[in-house]
Amino acid sequence: MSKIDWRQLSGPQVSRRTLMQLAAASGAAGFANRLEAQHSMVVRASAARAVARQDQEPKTGGTLRVGFLISQIVTLDPQQLSQGVVAGSILPSIFSSLVQFDQELGLIPDLAETWEVSEDGTEYTFTLRPGLTFHNGDTLTSADVKYTYERTINPDFASPHANKLALVESFETPDDQTVALTLSAPFAPFLAVACTRGPGRALTPVPQRVVEEMGDEQFGITPIGSGPFMVVPESVEIGRGFELAAFDGWYGGRPYLDTVEIRLVPEPSSAVSALEAGDVDLIDPAPATLFQQLSETPDVVVVEGPSTSWRGVVMNYARPPWDDINARMAISKAIDRQAFVDSAFFGLAIPAVGAIAPAFGWAYLPPDQVENPQAFDMEEARALAEEAGIIGAQPVIISSEEIGQRPTEVLRNILVDLGLDPQVDFQQAATFSERWQAGDYDMFLHGSVVDADPDDGHWNIFYSEGPWNTYGYKSEEADQLLVATRETSDQEERARLFQELQTVLERDVAAAFAYHAKDLVAYNEDVMGFIPIPEQRYYEQVWLDR
Amino acid sequence: MTQYIIRRLIQSLFIIWGCATLVFFMLRMIPGDPVIQMLGPEYTPEAADALRHKLGLDQPLHIQYIRWFGNVLTGDLGGSIASGETVTGAIATGLPKTLSLAALSFLIALVIAVPTGIIAALRRNSGFDYAASIVAFIGVSMPSFWFGIILILIFAVRLRWLPAIGYSEITEDGVGEWFKRLILPSLAIGAGYSAILMRFVRAGLLEVLGSDYVRTARAKGVREQSVVLRHALRNSLIPVVTVIGIQLALLLSGTVVVETVFSIRGIGRILVGAIFDRDYPMVQGVILLIAVIFVLANLIVDIVYTFLDPRIHYS
Numbered sequence: 001m002s003k004i005d006w007r008q009l010s011g012p013q014v015s016r017r018t019l020m021q022l023a024a025a026s027g028a029a030g031f032a033n034r035l036e037a038q039h040s041m042v043v044r045a046s047a048a049r050a051v052a053r054q055d056q057e058p059k060t061g062g063t064l065r066v067g068f069l070i071s072q073i074v075t076l077d078p079q080q081l082s083q084g085v086v087a088g089s090i091l092p093s094i095f096s097s098l099v100q101f102d103q104e105l106g107l108i109p110d111l112a113e114t115w116e117v118s119e120d121g122t123e124y125t126f127t128l129r130p131g132l133t134f135h136n137g138d139t140l141t142s143a144d145v146k147y148t149y150e151r152t153i154n155p156d157f158a159s160p161h162a163n164k165l166a167l168v169e170s171f172e173t174p175d176d177q178t179v180a181l182t183l184s185a186p187f188a189p190f191l192a193v194a195c196t197r198g199p200g201r202a203l204t205p206v207p208q209r210v211v212e213e214m215g216d217e218q219f220g221i222t223p224i225g226s227g228p229f230m231v232v233p234e235s236v237e238i239g240r241g242f243e244l245a246a247f248d249g250w251y252g253g254r255p256y257l258d259t260v261e262i263r264l265v266p267e268p269s270s271a272v273s274a275l276e277a278g279d280v281d282l283i284d285p286a287p288a289t290l291f292q293q294l295s296e297t298p299d300v301v302v303v304e305g306p307s308t309s310w311r312g313v314v315m316n317y318a319r320p321p322w323d324d325i326n327a328r329m330a331i332s333k334a335i336d337r338q339a340f341v342d343s344a345f346f347g348l349a350i351p352a353v354g355a356i357a358p359a360f361g362w363a364y365l366p367p368d369q370v371e372n373p374q375a376f377d378m379e380e381a382r383a384l385a386e387e388a389g390i391i392g393a394q395p396v397i398i399s400s401e402e403i404g405q406r407p408t409e410v411l412r413n414i415l416v417d418l419g420l421d422p423q424v425d426f427q428q429a430a431t432f433s434e435r436w437q438a439g440d441y442d443m444f445l446h447g448s449v450v451d452a453d454p455d456d457g458h459w460n461i462f463y464s465e466g467p468w469n470t471y472g473y474k475s476e477e478a479d480q481l482l483v484a485t486r487e488t489s490d491q492e493e494r495a496r497l498f499q500e501l502q503t504v505l506e507r508d509v510a511a512a513f514a515y516h517a518k519d520l521v522a523y524n525e526d527v528m529g530f531i532p533i534p535e536q537r538y539y540e541q542v543w544l545d546r
Numbered sequence: 547m548t549q550y551i552i553r554r555l556i557q558s559l560f561i562i563w564g565c566a567t568l569v570f571f572m573l574r575m576i577p578g579d580p581v582i583q584m585l586g587p588e589y590t591p592e593a594a595d596a597l598r599h600k601l602g603l604d605q606p607l608h609i610q611y612i613r614w615f616g617n618v619l620t621g622d623l624g625g626s627i628a629s630g631e632t633v634t635g636a637i638a639t640g641l642p643k644t645l646s647l648a649a650l651s652f653l654i655a656l657v658i659a660v661p662t663g664i665i666a667a668l669r670r671n672s673g674f675d676y677a678a679s680i681v682a683f684i685g686v687s688m689p690s691f692w693f694g695i696i697l698i699l700i701f702a703v704r705l706r707w708l709p710a711i712g713y714s715e716i717t718e719d720g721v722g723e724w725f726k727r728l729i730l731p732s733l734a735i736g737a738g739y740s741a742i743l744m745r746f747v748r749a750g751l752l753e754v755l756g757s758d759y760v761r762t763a764r765a766k767g768v769r770e771q772s773v774v775l776r777h778a779l780r781n782s783l784i785p786v787v788t789v790i791g792i793q794l795a796l797l798l799s800g801t802v803v804v805e806t807v808f809s810i811r812g813i814g815r816i817l818v819g820a821i822f823d824r825d826y827p828m829v830q831g832v833i834l835l836i837a838v839i840f841v842l843a844n845l846i847v848d849i850v851y852t853f854l855d856p857r858i859h860y861s
Binding site for chain 2: 067071072073074075082155156158159160162163217218220221237238239240263264265266267269270271273274276277278279280431433434437467
């Protein structure tokens with residue numbers, strides 16, 4: 001491993017441009033080109049009108065009505081929020097954080113104007129913008145960031161994000177604008193998973209005075225943040241939605257929209273009807289089952305992007321014969337990924353060859369550039385199945401609403417084709433969580449949800465002690481590679497390590513990698529300025545042409 | 547009569563208590579842990595223990611029960627595990643919606659069912675009777691959520707006359723907006739309900755029309771209109787009222803799916819969401835409320851009998 005200069009992670013910008021230059025300089029021109037192509041989201045407008053209006057001056061005012069396809073927002077408290085979809089789609093409007101993602105998932109300043117990372121990768125120094133305020137007018141200083149840090153790691157508070165700060169050794173605030181923290185060991189994804197607007201909930205600043213006055217419960221319902229929009233407290237109706245009003249004091253200036261109305265519409269067909277009837281202006285995430293219909297609807301713009309997550313079949317090592325690699329490989333080789341994606345998602349997903357999601361263009365390799373021992377081959381699959389003696393076996397597949405009935409049924413049919421007699425056990429969310437955590441299953445479609453960095457979707461599931469590794473994959477080689485990805489901040493090097501890891505995981509059939517679900521959004525044609533960032537929504541640039 | 551009502555109310559308290567207790571323990575017997583559910587993908591054993599302690603779920607079951615029941619007696623239904631709102635607060639926002647929906651559905655059902663049922667009974671075996679029966683069977687077999695989606699597609703998406711989803715507070719946006727948003731979901735529930743009621747009105751009236759006193763009335767030369775409306779209809783309503791009381795359950799369960807289709811967060815959606823989340827206090831509170839509504843509704847039905855048929859006495 002070449003000597004790493006951790007200073008590359010310093011701000012005001014860590015862009016993919018830097019990565020591309022690095023790639024070009026090291027002779028990897030093809031890689032540099034792929035960085036350009038892989039991540040982008042496709043925006044399709046059905047009418048020429050939208051294109052014609054692109055050069056228009058943005059108009060100020062109006063209400064954007066968002067239909068949000070989720071039945072419940074558990075909390076809006078960043079330190080307590082564990083719903084990835086809410087963290088990506090709603091939190092960024094209410095809360096600014098230290099840094100934020102740009103359109104290509106590079107990092108740009110948010111509340112921190114610049115930041116420095118020491119050469120050994122353990123010291124982070126953030127310099128906040130001057131004159132920052134929270135929605136209630138209170139000034140935002142380094143003391144609030146420190147309070148937030150202490151709040152997150154407080155065991156009584158039980159934040160699900162405390163583990164992201166486990167390596168923090170010291171947290172200092174030399175002056176009002178400076179935050180200096182030291183890690184006990186380098187942790188490459190630290191900025192992405194702990195400091196970004198949206199996913200980086202661990203250090204998203206909250207105002208101490210307000211939290212203490214309001215109490216934690218109430219703060220989760222009517223939070224005060226420092227983002228471009230503020231929650232209108234009297235509009236909050238749990239389970240129905242709430243309104244966000246433009247925040248004049250946001251450092252980036254007042255957003256164009258006066259109001260964003262968030263309405264919870266859990267039923268997919270109702271959400272699509274509401275968009276078509278003009279009851280809402282934007283639906284997020286748009287349902288894959290009705291996406292084709294939406295893209296043919298006049299006046300509706302659909303956005304289709306790669307997701308940051310992956311899914312694949314994991315098989316329980318503790319339950320023979322699934323500890324036998326031939327058994328696992330037989331299952332894996334029986335999956336025709338393209339057919340899987342076509343029948344389960346109407347083609348609106350990407351066949352997977354590993355756990356690196358296409359949204360992370362800097363590390364992702366498209367299927368045609370990967371030598372894949374798991375590639376579909378029914379004959380070989382049958383031969384392996386015979387050898388492993390799994391013909392006629394009755395594996396229990398657990399599934400839930402979140403995984404979806406369709407993909408699970410498709411998997412079941414594949415296994416039936418192979419000659420197995422699988423039992424699908426469809427569970428409600430609560431029971432499902434309990435069963436997979438207890439390891440009470442033969443197999444299921446495991447994977448990640450909304451990731452800020454490939455670390456999220458790899459470490460938790462493939463590290464031998466990873467919290468989501470309940471199926472018993474243990475490989476020293478994989479562990480070493482995982483640790484190495486955390487210890488280097490050179491993205492080029494990390495990309496190489498993740499790719500090497502992918503080869504190991506494929507070979508071991510740590511999972512039979514299946515697909516990456518797509519990030520889908522649909523909105524009315526008069527909604528302008530939508531920034532397509534995978535699984536992140538920033539509404540400050542959005543305006544209405546009406 | 548007063549004595550009877552008091553006795554029934556005391557009985558009702560026991561029924562409600564039994565119901566609440568049953569729910570409390572059954573809820574904890576079904577698989578699924580609210581803490582794991584709440585932490586979701588961020589689960590770690592340490593975080594789960596901390597949260598369990600915070601919510602008091604690490605206490606023995608009987609302690610939890612005594613504590614909960616004591617609070618209920620003082621009117622405190624506790625706080626939701628999942629969302630942090632108080633259970634009474636959630637009920638206060640959800641109940642008006644469900645009641646509005648149920649009341650309007652009921653009204654629609656009555657307006658359709660009573661006249662159609664009477665005409666069908668009077669013109670028994672006529673074309674109208676057959677047509678009404680066929681429509682009623684279609685109405686009963688048509689799931690309300692499906693009918694709701696069809697109504698949305700016609701009136702909201704195609705014609706754009708009415709909004710597709712949501713609910714408006716009568717106090718905030720006025721009666722017009724409230725009615726506009728309620729009419730489609732109410733039709734979706736009311737249509738199926740009216741079909742059942744109509745069959746009962748028809749059957750009840752037919753039976754009474756064949757009885758001796760009606761024959762006597764007719765023999766005395768009482769006008770047919772008077773025979774039907776003054777003498778027969780009132781008596782024929784007894785089975786109908788019984789059905790209304792029992793079918794209240796159908797009406798309430800109908801609102802659960804229709805509330806989902808129309809994105810209205812009434813009691814039904816709150817309850818279903820809470821069950822999925824294993825949100826113990828919320829499920830307990832909402833079921834307690836439903837039990838109260840049920841017991842009271844059936845008490846009212848029993849009292850209404852005495853007005854419909856003076857021969858019925860309670861003592």
